[in-house]
Amino acid sequence: MFIFIFQTIWLFIDDFAGKGLDIAIIGKFFFYMMPSLTEKVLPLTVLLASILTFGTLAENYEFAAMKASGISLQRSMLSLIIFMAILGGVTFYFANSVIPASEQKIYNMRRNIAKVKPAAAIEKGVFSDFEGMSIKVDEKYGEKDRFLKNVIIHEKSASNVNVTVIKAKTGELISSQDSELIQLVLRDGHDYRDMDKTKSTEKRKYPFTKTNFEVYRMNIEIPEMEQDLEEESVSNREKMKNVSRLLKDMDSLETDNRRIVQAFSKNIVYRMGAFIPLSPIDTIAVKKEKLLKPKQAASDTTQKKATPNIRPEVKEDDLETTTEMAEKEQPPVNIIDFFKDWQKIQVMNSAKNSVSNIMTSIEGKKQELDKRYEIHRRHVFSLHDKYALxxxxxxxxxxxxxxxxxxxxxxxxxxxxxxxxxxxxxxxxGVFAENYSYKGNIHPIIGAWLPSMIMLPLGVYLTQRATADRGMMNLGNAFDRIKRLFSKKDQSEEEE
Incomplete structure (x- = not known):
């Protein structure tokens, strides 16, 4: 646990170093991190403790005394096997109840740090990203570093273009635990804004406005630490849920994904217009047609009997003209041949634009669905990872x-x-299986159980070897065989 705590310190040192946080807050944060680290620490602890215990017993010839007394290896391991079964149940309870609670504590703690101490999200001397803007200050001072000196703010447009620059000599951050907003009060500064060019003739001109202000108030959301936190909560929120909640959310996610795919497929089909739904069959008309067919056939036969079978004379010239007319009246093979040349260009361009628009829509929806599928895979992996642990x-x-x-x-x-x-x-x-599962390269159930399933045959093999009192591999015999092989080759060469 001590080793993994140090690893966690290196991972989160950028979030806490130099931001005026108390030692008690940092210590509480790492205390909440300890249950999450149990997933890594506990398997290593069990492995190391079992090797040390049974290695010491074997080194002191305790197993030899047990075997001489008629006690087998399995019987000597029985009490520990029962203990490990109980430990497995406790581990599942821990993964199902304690770890989700600790993840929630970490989430709320980082959120409160961003609210109560908003200056912790602003580093001195560098640009810190807020949502849609960047801010830089030369100095922070006062209670909770709420006062700022020499503030520079760059605001970006929706297309991620820097259109506004605000400079102020001093600033103040005002926040509250009850509010989701932070108020930034700037004093004695300037505001530079680029003007939008609506006409094409003015594209080469770069007009801007400059404003001087004494007091300028800005309401902003929880800054960078909160935004990163929101992204992390989206990707890791499955770790904050127990088994029952995971099963419920997995069903809802799968249902929503199926509904979105069906709605999008219908939209694409209607936009293409290729699959027109068939009109329903009129059953009454079909019945009438079946009843009228026998009567019509009877009347046709009566007319044929009454009419003499006179075959009209057909001349060869009439056959030739009829054949030429039939050939001329044959419809074109390709539907585009119905149009004139200038109409063909319009039709082809329209079809090309329609296809490109549809492909753009499909690509955008594919990215959205990939994220939704990844969230579902994370839930499946988290559920089975609790049992696998x-x-x-x-x-x-x-x-x-x-x-x-x-x-x-x-x-x-x-x-x-x-x-x-x-x-x-x-x-x-476990790390590779988790990453591959999240990306969909392997099934998340396989990814959750893969490390355990690979270690299971090794455990069976080692148990069989230890029960039969055999070693792993006798490397001395292997080296002796290699030496004998080379000595035989040398003798054969000398004889030649």
């Missing part, structure tokens, strides 16, 4: 305990190295 403690125990019995070493030496190497494999598998 509980099971991973049991699996890593069955990896560490027989491994300690095999290597027969106790203390903080070789067992520590082996435990760290195995944990690094487990940890990096």
């Amino acid at each position: 509980a099971l991973s403690c049991i699996i890593l125990f069955f990896v560490g305990a027989p491994l300690g019995a095999i290597i027969r070493k106790g203390g903080i030496g070789l067992p520590m190295v082996v435990a760290i190497l195995l944990f690094l494999v487990y940890y990096f598998l």
Whole structure:
């Protein structure tokens, strides 16, 4: 836990360093971070403790005494297996109840820091991003660093173009826990704004307005720390939920995604006009047609009997003209051939524009749906990760305990190295699986269970080897075989 706390300090040092926060606030923040770190710390602790315990027992020939007394390895591990099963249940409860509460505490704490101490979001001497603008101050002083000196603000337009520059000699930040806004009061300054050019003839001109002010008040939302926090809450909010809440939100997310896709597909179909819905069949007309067909057939046969079968004479010239007329009256194969040349250009351009507009709409909707699908995948991964964490403690125990019995070493030496190497494999598998799951490269259920499923065969293999009292691999025998192989080659070369 001590090691991972230091890692967390390095990750969050930019959020707290040099921003006038009390040591108690920083300490409380890292205290709330400790439950989240348990996901990494607990598997490593179980692995290391099992290797050290069984390595010490094997080194002191305790297992030899047990076997001589008729106690097998499984029987000696029975009490610890029961303990690990209980620990797995406690771990699941911890992941389902304590970790979501700690994530919520961290979220609220960072939000309150941004509200109560808004100056903490403004670094001295550099531009700090607010929503839609950047601010730079030369000095902060006073209570909670609320007073600013030599303020420069750049405001950007919707197209991310810098259109406004505000300079003031002094400024003051006024905030409250009850308000979602921060008021920035500027004094003794200037306002420079670029004017919009509506006419095309004025595009090369760059007019602007300049305003002097004594007091200028700006209402702004919670600045950079809050904005980053909102983004993090969107991506990590699944960690703030327990199993029941995750299941409920997964169903609602899946239903919303399906509804959005169906509505968008209908919109695209109607815009294209390619699939016109069929009109319903008139069943009454169909029945009447079936009843009239026999009567009409009977009347036709009566007329044929009454009319003599006289075959008219057809001349060859009439056949030729009829054939030429039929060939002329045949419709064109391509529908575009119905139009004239100048109309063809218009039709083709219109079709091209329609297709490009539809493709732009599809690309924009695809990006939106990718984000929604990622949120759903995060929920699925978080749900199964809670179960996988509980099971991973049991699996890593069955990896560490027989491994300690095999290597027969106790203390903080070789067992520590082996435990760290195995944990690094487990940890990096989890990191890669999590990232691939979020991006949709692998199924999130597979990503959540992948590290445990890879460690499970290793645990079965090591347990079998330890039960049979075999070592991992006898490297000495392998080297001897290689030496004998090369010696045989040298002898054969000498004989030749």
